[in-house]
Amino acid sequence: MNKMIPMRDGYGKALLELCQSGEKIMVLDADVAKSTRTVWIRDQYPEKFMDMGISEQDMVGTAAGLALSGITPFVSTYCVFLAGRAWDQIRTTVCYNNLNVKLAGAHAGISVGPDGATHQSLEDVAIMRVLPNMTVIVPCDAEETRKATLAIAKRQGPCFIRFGREAVPVITDEDTPFEIGKARLCCDGRDVTVLANGALVREAIEAAKVLEQEGISVRVLDFHTIKPLDQEAVIRAARETGCIVTAEEHQMYGGMGGAVAECLAAHCPVPMEQVAIQDSFGESGQPQELMDKYRLNQSAIQEKIKAVLARKG
Amino acid sequence: MIELERLCRTVRGDIVTMVHRAGSGHPGGSLSAVELMVGLYFGGQLSVDPQNPEWEGRDRFILSKGHVAPVLYSILARKGFFPVEELWTLRQLGSPLQGHPHWKCVPGLDCSSGSLGQGLSIANGLAIGFRKQNMDNRVYCLLGDGELQEGQVWEAVMTAAQHKLDNLCAMVDYNHVQLDGTVEEIKALGDLCAKWHDFGWNVIELDGHDIGAVIRAYEMARAFRGKPTVLIANTVKGKGVSFMENNCDWHGAAPNAQQLEAALEEINREEKAQ
Numbered sequence: 353m354n355k356m357i358p359m360r361d362g363y364g365k366a367l368l369e370l371c372q373s374g375e376k377i378m379v380l381d382a383d384v385a386k387s388t389r390t391v392w393i394r395d396q397y398p399e400k401f402m403d404m405g406i407s408e409q410d411m412v413g414t415a416a417g418l419a420l421s422g423i424t425p426f427v428s429t430y431c432v433f434l435a436g437r438a439w440d441q442i443r444t445t446v447c448y449n450n451l452n453v454k455l456a457g458a459h460a461g462i463s464v465g466p467d468g469a470t471h472q473s474l475e476d477v478a479i480m481r482v483l484p485n486m487t488v489i490v491p492c493d494a495e496e497t498r499k500a501t502l503a504i505a506k507r508q509g510p511c512f513i514r515f516g517r518e519a520v521p522v523i524t525d526e527d528t529p530f531e532i533g534k535a536r537l538c539c540d541g542r543d544v545t546v547l548a549n550g551a552l553v554r555e556a557i558e559a560a561k562v563l564e565q566e567g568i569s570v571r572v573l574d575f576h577t578i579k580p581l582d583q584e585a586v587i588r589a590a591r592e593t594g595c596i597v598t599a600e601e602h603q604m605y606g607g608m609g610g611a612v613a614e615c616l617a618a619h620c621p622v623p624m625e626q627v628a629i630q631d632s633f634g635e636s637g638q639p640q641e642l643m644d645k646y647r648l649n650q651s652a653i654q655e656k657i658k659a660v661l662a663r664k665g
Numbered sequence: 666m667i668e669l670e671r672l673c674r675t676v677r678g679d680i681v682t683m684v685h686r687a688g689s690g691h692p693g694g695s696l697s698a699v700e701l702m703v704g705l706y707f708g709g710q711l712s713v714d715p716q717n718p719e720w721e722g723r724d725r726f727i728l729s730k731g732h733v734a735p736v737l738y739s740i741l742a743r744k745g746f747f748p749v750e751e752l753w754t755l756r757q758l759g760s761p762l763q764g765h766p767h768w769k770c771v772p773g774l775d776c777s778s779g780s781l782g783q784g785l786s787i788a789n790g791l792a793i794g795f796r797k798q799n800m801d802n803r804v805y806c807l808l809g810d811g812e813l814q815e816g817q818v819w820e821a822v823m824t825a826a827q828h829k830l831d832n833l834c835a836m837v838d839y840n841h842v843q844l845d846g847t848v849e850e851i852k853a854l855g856d857l858c859a860k861w862h863d864f865g866w867n868v869i870e871l872d873g874h875d876i877g878a879v880i881r882a883y884e885m886a887r888a889f890r891g892k893p894t895v896l897i898a899n900t901v902k903g904k905g906v907s908f909m910e911n912n913c914d915w916h917g918a919a920p921n922a923q924q925l926e927a928a929l930e931e932i933n934r935e936e937k938a939q
Contacts, residue, residue: 378797402793405827410786410820417790420725420776423797425790441817444780445787449768 354521354554360458362497363515364389367426369498370505371397377505378418382408382429387517388458390428408433412441412453419451424505431457431514435476446510447483454504455480457514460490461550461601462629462646463639464517472634473514478606480512481579487511487532488579490600490608492553493522496576499530507532516601518639520551533577535585541571544657544664545589548599549575549608552627552648556599559653570657578608583615590620595664597625597656601648604628623663625656669707669876672743673699677905677932679739679752685925687756690764693915694809695736697840697873697900702740704879705805705836710887712803715745718772724802725775725791729784729818730809730838731765732917738762738771746773782815784808785835789824792833792893803887806835811843814852819864825893826865834886835866835895838873840902844916861895873898905932 370377371393383406385391394401404411408429415425427434434457435442446453460473481488487507491497497515504511529536535547538557548556553574560570571593573585590596596616598609609626616624629646643649676699684690705711705726712724728737735755742749747761754760761770765779775791778784788806795802812818825833839857841848848854862868867889871878879898886894902916903909906928909920920928 376798378794399797404824405820407817407820407824409783409817410789410824413783413786413817413821414790414793414824416776417727417787417792418794419790420787421791421794421798421800423794440780441783441786444777445783449777 354523356519357494357522358517358519359491359494359497359515360387360389360517362494363456363458363501364392366498366501367393368396369502371400375424375505376422377424377426378402379426380404380411380415380428382406382411382433384429384458387430388428388456408438409441412438413445415453416445416449416451419453424452424454426454426456428456428458430471431460431473431476432471435473435480435512439479443483447485450485450509452508453510455510455512457512459517460514461516462634462642462648463551463601465639465642466636468636469633474603474629474634475606476514477578477602477608478610481611485509486579489513489532489577490549491515491576492550492574493520493524495522495524495526495528496530500576503530503532516551521554523554523557533580533582535582536574536576538572538574539570541569541593543569543593544595544597544661545571545573545593546597546599546653546657547573547575547586547589547608547612550601552599552601552653555650556653559650559657562650563654563657568657568661575608578611581611581615583619586612586615587620590616590622595623595660597627597653597660599627599653602628604630623660625660627652627656666877669703672707673703673876674932676703676736676739676743678929680735681906681920681925681928683735683738683752683755684919685922686753688919689756690735690919691732691917692735692920693842693902693909694730694838694840695733696904696906696909697902698733698736698807698838699904700874700876700879701807701836701838701898702736704876704883706740706744708876708880708883710880710883711805713773715773718746722802725804727776727784727788727804727806728766728778729806730781730812731778734762734764734766737766741771741773744773747771781809781812782817785818785821786824788833788835789821789828789830792830793828795832801832804833806833808835808837810837810839810841810848810854813837813854822861822864822866829891830893831890833893834883835893837895837897838900839897840900842902842911842913842916844913846913858897861897865892867892867894868897869894870897870899873900874904907931
């Protein structure tokens with residue numbers, strides 16, 4: 353049984369590591385430091401922490417100024433308010449200037465649960481990945497979130513990372529490789545490839561195990577980086593397995609599935625199906641209830657695999 | 666002081682000529698900010714080195730009202746950051762002088778701007794960053810009065826006060842006119858000095874066209890400790906070109922050849938009179 357840890361713990365842990373190693377960073381939050389785990393920085397490295405209050409646009413602008421002064425800011429708040437509310441600040445001040453600002457969207461996806469649709473960020477990947485100079489990462493567990501946070505600290509330029517609220521199984525370990533822009537092979541297969549990110553990576557792996565017993569050979573890629581897109585992995589998957597399923601806790605339009613569809617259409621058109629939110633808002637409910645109702649689970653992935661295999665013929 | 670007044674006229678001439686040649690741009694708010702900008706760059710206030718634009722010890726200037734790029738470009742050219750002839754390429758394809766400033770293109774620029782309401786947050790970040798690194802660089806930020814209708818400005822006003830950023834000076838070009846009409850008839854600002862004061866700032870109100878008063882205000886701001894300072898500069902939109910003054914139609918319109926001639930004649934006439 354895998355340990356259950358929220359991905360934001362990985363974010364907080366990485367920030368602590370960066371502070372410990374003396375990196376020139378500042379951690380900014382918008383009055384949700386306990387949720388994003390930046391409270392760990394507040395308590396242990398107060399000189400590296402600023403609570404900006406409930407003012408996300410000002411927080412992003414302030415981060416831009418810090419970056420201009422030579423400090424790497426980590427901007428943390430709920431994903432929906434970061435990517436959505438501060439989009440123009442991220443576009444025109446951070447990305448147009450190509451500033452070294454790191455953006456961390458916590459409580460992303462429908463699995464934030466009872467808070468309901470206002471707090472369920474399902475559009476952020478779409479509106480972040482259209483921005484020039486931006487890097488977009490959706491890690492699959494706490495350990496990968498830690499590694500991704502350390503990786504964006506090293507990477508020059510604007511980076512966006514998003515992760516969920518709930519404790520989810522830790523399916524990678526310290527030795528699992530992580531490289532921005534390189535999809536990670538979770539299990540190989542011949543008949544179909546599932547490109548998954550976030551909590552759906554684990555669901556895809558479980559779906560693959562079940563289908564293996566039915567004689568369906570499923571390749572699963574942890575597709576953590578949406579931008580820059582690992583085109584080579586997408587094209588290879590299309591050529592070698594002949595069909596694709598994408599799985600993400602995000603709207604079906606414009607997210608990772610959209611990015612993969614763009615790549616396939618341009619380079620290697622094959623049948624593709626999406627496990628994603630079907631162009632609707634969410635609602636209140638327990639996280640797992642919502643993941644089941646909105647078909648973001650391993651049974652949905654199995655269905656889509658069978659559907660795409662039928663189209664592949 | 667006479668030298669600086671003469672320079673103000675030169676900058677005004679640059680502004681109307683640039684916008685005329687470009688066929689578009691924002692003369693009104695550029696003309697109202699001339700003394701604030703000349704005082705800052707040429708009145709011994711902003712420490713910069715045109716020979717070394719990236720010098721780490723330089724002070725920073727953030728143009729929050731990015732549409733008045735012409736006044737900033739003229740100032741940077743006259744300061745020696747790039748040749749004056751480049752001014753005439755404003756807004757043309759391939760020109761470094763974008764319609765709203767892009768810092769990657771222009772030596773001496775400290776940040777891009779153009780989407781209103783964002784500059785003061787950036788200036789705050791710089792001021793906090795310098796303080797964190799024990800650097801004594803100062804930060805200046807020019808805001809428009811219409812721009813103060815953007816909510817983010819007031820978020821930033823609170824941030825600067827919260828962090829007691831006395832290495833920061835904001836300037837409000839209070840010309841009372843925005844694109845669609847007067848600030849008062851569109852969304853009035855009330856008692857602006859009282860507002861900034863209540864938000865925890867040191868407030869200096871001044872005649873924004875009196876170059877001596879502008880420089881004195883910058884010096885008072887520099888000497889003030891424990892709070893950020895704002896200069897509320899009472900100005901005239903389109904200052905120096907009578908048919909542009911207080912007229913919102915000249916917020917974002919280019920003079921034709923005849924109008925340019927009249928504008929330059931008026932700007933230079935003042936010089937002859939002196």
